[in-house]
Amino acid sequence: MSTLRQPSDRVQFIDTDGMPLEDVDHPSMTDDTMLELYRDMYLARRFDRRTVKLNRTGEIGSFPPLYGHEAAQVASAHALEPEDWVIPSYRDHAALHVHGLDLGNILLYYKGIEQGNAIPDDVNVFPINGSVGSQPPHAVGLAWADSLVNDSESVYACYFGDGATSQGDVHEAMNFAGVFDTPNVFFCQNNQWAISVPFEKQTAADSLASRAQGYGFEGIQVDGMDPLAVYDVMRTAVEKAKSPADDELRPTFIEAMLYRLGAHSTADDPTKYRGDEPPEEWQEKDPIPRFRTYLIETGRLDEEEDDAIRSSVEDELADVIETVKSTEPPDPEQMFDHVYEEATPLLEDQREQLEYLRETYGDDELTDHE
Amino acid sequence: MATTDSDQDTQSLTIVESVQDGLRSEMARDDDVIVLGEDVGQNGGVFRATDGLYEEYGEDRVVDTPLAESCIAGAAVGLAAHGMKPVPEMQFLGFSYPAFEQIINHAARLRARSCGQYSCQMVIRTPYGGGISAPEHHSESTETFFAHYPGLKVVVPSTPYDTKGLLTSAIRDPDPVVFLEPARLYRGFKDEVPEESYTVPIGDAAVRREGSDVSVFTWGSMTPPTLEAAENVEDEISVEVVELRSLSPLDTETIVESVKKTGRSAVVHEAPKSVGLGAEVTARIQEEALLYLEAPIERVTGFDVPFPLYSLEEFYLPEATRIEDGIRTVTEF
Ligand SMILES: Cc1ncc(C[n+]2csc(CCOP(=O)(O)OP(=O)(O)O)c2C)c(N)n1
Ligand SMILES: [Mg+2]
Numbered sequence: 246m247s248t249l250r251q252p253s254d255r256v257q258f259i260d261t262d263g264m265p266l267e268d269v270d271h272p273s274m275t276d277d278t279m280l281e282l283y284r285d286m287y288l289a290r291r292f293d294r295r296t297v298k299l300n301r302t303g304e305i306g307s308f309p310p311l312y313g314h315e316a317a318q319v320a321s322a323h324a325l326e327p328e329d330w331v332i333p334s335y336r337d338h339a340a341l342h343v344h345g346l347d348l349g350n351i352l353l354y355y356k357g358i359e360q361g362n363a364i365p366d367d368v369n370v371f372p373i374n375g376s377v378g379s380q381p382p383h384a385v386g387l388a389w390a391d392s393l394v395n396d397s398e399s400v401y402a403c404y405f406g407d408g409a410t411s412q413g414d415v416h417e418a419m420n421f422a423g424v425f426d427t428p429n430v431f432f433c434q435n436n437q438w439a440i441s442v443p444f445e446k447q448t449a450a451d452s453l454a455s456r457a458q459g460y461g462f463e464g465i466q467v468d469g470m471d472p473l474a475v476y477d478v479m480r481t482a483v484e485k486a487k488s489p490a491d492d493e494l495r496p497t498f499i500e501a502m503l504y505r506l507g508a509h510s511t512a513d514d515p516t517k518y519r520g521d522e523p524p525e526e527w528q529e530k531d532p533i534p535r536f537r538t539y540l541i542e543t544g545r546l547d548e549e550e551d552d553a554i555r556s557s558v559e560d561e562l563a564d565v566i567e568t569v570k571s572t573e574p575p576d577p578e579q580m581f582d583h584v585y586e587e588a589t590p591l592l593e594d595q596r597e598q599l600e601y602l603r604e605t606y607g608d609d610e611l612t613d614h615e
Numbered sequence: 616m617a618t619t620d621s622d623q624d625t626q627s628l629t630i631v632e633s634v635q636d637g638l639r640s641e642m643a644r645d646d647d648v649i650v651l652g653e654d655v656g657q658n659g660g661v662f663r664a665t666d667g668l669y670e671e672y673g674e675d676r677v678v679d680t681p682l683a684e685s686c687i688a689g690a691a692v693g694l695a696a697h698g699m700k701p702v703p704e705m706q707f708l709g710f711s712y713p714a715f716e717q718i719i720n721h722a723a724r725l726r727a728r729s730c731g732q733y734s735c736q737m738v739i740r741t742p743y744g745g746g747i748s749a750p751e752h753h754s755e756s757t758e759t760f761f762a763h764y765p766g767l768k769v770v771v772p773s774t775p776y777d778t779k780g781l782l783t784s785a786i787r788d789p790d791p792v793v794f795l796e797p798a799r800l801y802r803g804f805k806d807e808v809p810e811e812s813y814t815v816p817i818g819d820a821a822v823r824r825e826g827s828d829v830s831v832f833t834w835g836s837m838t839p840p841t842l843e844a845a846e847n848v849e850d851e852i853s854v855e856v857v858e859l860r861s862l863s864p865l866d867t868e869t870i871v872e873s874v875k876k877t878g879r880s881a882v883v884h885e886a887p888k889s890v891g892l893g894a895e896v897t898a899r900i901q902e903e904a905l906l907y908l909e910a911p912i913e914r915v916t917g918f919d920v921p922f923p924l925y926s927l928e929e930f931y932l933p934e935a936t937r938i939e940d941g942i943r944t945v946t947e948f
Contacts, residue, residue, distance in 0.1 A: 306748050306925055357925035375751050377682060411681035441658030442679050518657045574926035584920050595918045606936050612929035614840055
């Protein structure tokens with residue numbers, strides 16, 4: 246097997262050991278914001294680990310962990326304003342949560358309960374999408390409408406993976422974004438893998454960000470395991486999308502370089518196609534210990550505060566998980582509810598047919614199979 | 616149906632293993648056969664349907680492609696036009712839609728639009744169907760899309776024996792074949808499968824159970840619950856179960872013969888009812904055997920809703936009880 250590309254030249258503020266890099270201008274961010282980033286990253290990590298266990302015990306179905314993506318998702322979503330939008334794929338739990346979606350929604354979705362994708366009106370996120378690479382056109386349409394109706398007040402941040410960039414839809418969406426100058430950020434988490442397919446089989450190019458040039462707008466690579474760097478590039482992209490300079494287009498393509506530290510999903514066995522452990526040079530970039538070291542070394546966090554953060558995270562998660570565990574599957578007739586705004590007579594007949602079957606045979610017998 | 620010599624060596628295989636075995640034997644027989652798709656190489660496919668092939672035939676013949684269904688199918692059109700016999704995999708039927716343009720506008724009609732100069736000898740393999748507690752988009756049963764379009768053949772096995780035999784026929788078929796693999800049955804049970812290669816012809820239905828009161832037509836993952844339902848009612852009703860196996864072309868002759876014998880029939884499929892293939896089967900019966908019918912034809916199918924997330928899938932899918940109910944309805948009419 247060929248070797249993976251190495252992290253190279255890109256925006257970074259924290260070195261691998263967690264120390265501030267010296268000859269760079271650090272982003273202006275309050276200590277409180279930094280601690281919020283840290284807490285949300287830690288929450289994402291723990292949510293992820295606990296959810297994988299829920300899958301093992303059969304509480305939820307197959308689940309894609311975000312292990313290794315914490316800094317990229319948390320910091321990018323923190324750089325958004327409340328009026329902005331997240332258009333996610335299926336692994337973007339932390340970005341969704343930071344932008345206001347209850348973690349319970351995400352768990353319900355992966356528990357096979359439609360209600361998980363029922364997003365409250367005041368949360369600016371689009372439903373979770375599992376069809377790889379198909380959501381960027383929606384992000385462009387949303388942003389385009391905003392530019393027509395609201396003069397680009399909001400930014401539409403679209404999340405997808407390195408594998409997704411091979412889909413025609415992703416290319417078509419970015420081309421539209423350039424042509425219609427839409428307020429979009431295309432946030433690609435290049436975690437080096439698309440299930441078992443390594444990045445170097447996905448493209449012959451070294452960089453995905455460089456594609457932006459072909460669309461006429463800016464592309465940038467960032468250390469996706471450095472939350473300060475991600476926050477900084479995302480902030481710049483968001484500001485530019487809202488108020489570009491005269492010679493600038495609104496969209497940006499950000500390629501966050503990171504590593505999928507876990508399995509593709511709970512149904513995946515990575516030892517089939519890569520070593521037992523992630524490569525050393527990526528493991529040492531693990532965003533959680535790295536950022537913790539940074540916060541401690543720069544005097545923003547001490548052990549005691551860290552402990553307090555950790556236990557508050559566990560409490561929060563325990564609540565969410567309890568609620569989801571005790572959520573029963575919905576009434577089966579719900580499947581007829583939202584096919585159209587108003588159910589057709591045919592659907593009403595079928596709803597009655599299901600009701601008849603349930604009454605006649607009972608749910609256990611009706612759903613029983615060998 | 617093809618027969619197996621009793622002295623032939625066999626192995627006990629599941630459906631997914633039989634897919635592997637069918638691919639392996641055709642790759643050994645013909646260097647032009649290559650497998651391409653997402654995760655089909657070292658990973659052996661997300662269901663392990665191509666397991667071991669990469670090690671055996673190398674990365675030139677078992678190819679992990681970039682994540683792009685449209686180009687997987689479209690490149691297969693070009694590979695086939697050049698004389699190769701590509702077997703592209705769509706990781707799930709629900710993810711084949713980006714490839715729709717290439718399958719419909721090109722694979723299906725290259726022969727027609729080049730007046731026979733080019734053909735597309737290719738097999739698009741894909742798992743389909745529900746019942747596996749999978750996430751959204753992973754449980755589709757949209758065979759109608761493909762069976763509707765002229766120029767494509769569509770086959771669906773439900774046993775390990777038929778899997779290898781039909782896959783072999785599909786790979787040797789001069790026209791493009793959509794090969795649907797019932798994900799729910801992938802590992803459900805084993806059959807004795809000949810080690811040698813053999814074919815099960817495309818276009819032939821199989822009578823799985825003989826009966827005299829009612830004919831039930833089905834295919835793929837719905838075959839086991841249909842047989843179960845037939846068994847459950849056997850004291851009262853003699854049910855003939857016909858597994859279509861080939862959805863395009865349809866074996867009209869076997870369908871009609873069965874209905875002429877029983878005078879009653881039902882069609883079972885997990886796809887939504889409206890414009891599902893049950894409608895086509897029903898139409899052919901009334902065209903050829905209307906006067907033999909003693910009751911309206913019953914369709915026991917998925918509902919006309921998007922396939923629900925998995926907590927409700929068992930209410931969506933026709934299981935044995937619902938099929939039994941349909942059999943009774945048509946018998947008691
Ligand atoms: C259209 C489509 N094709 C295939 C799949 C199966 N699949 C799910 S995730 C995945 C890999 C995606 O890789 P990438 O875009 O890098 O995102 P990551 O999973 O690494 O976050 C594949 C092939 C799918 N869900 N949708
Ligand atoms: Mg990836």
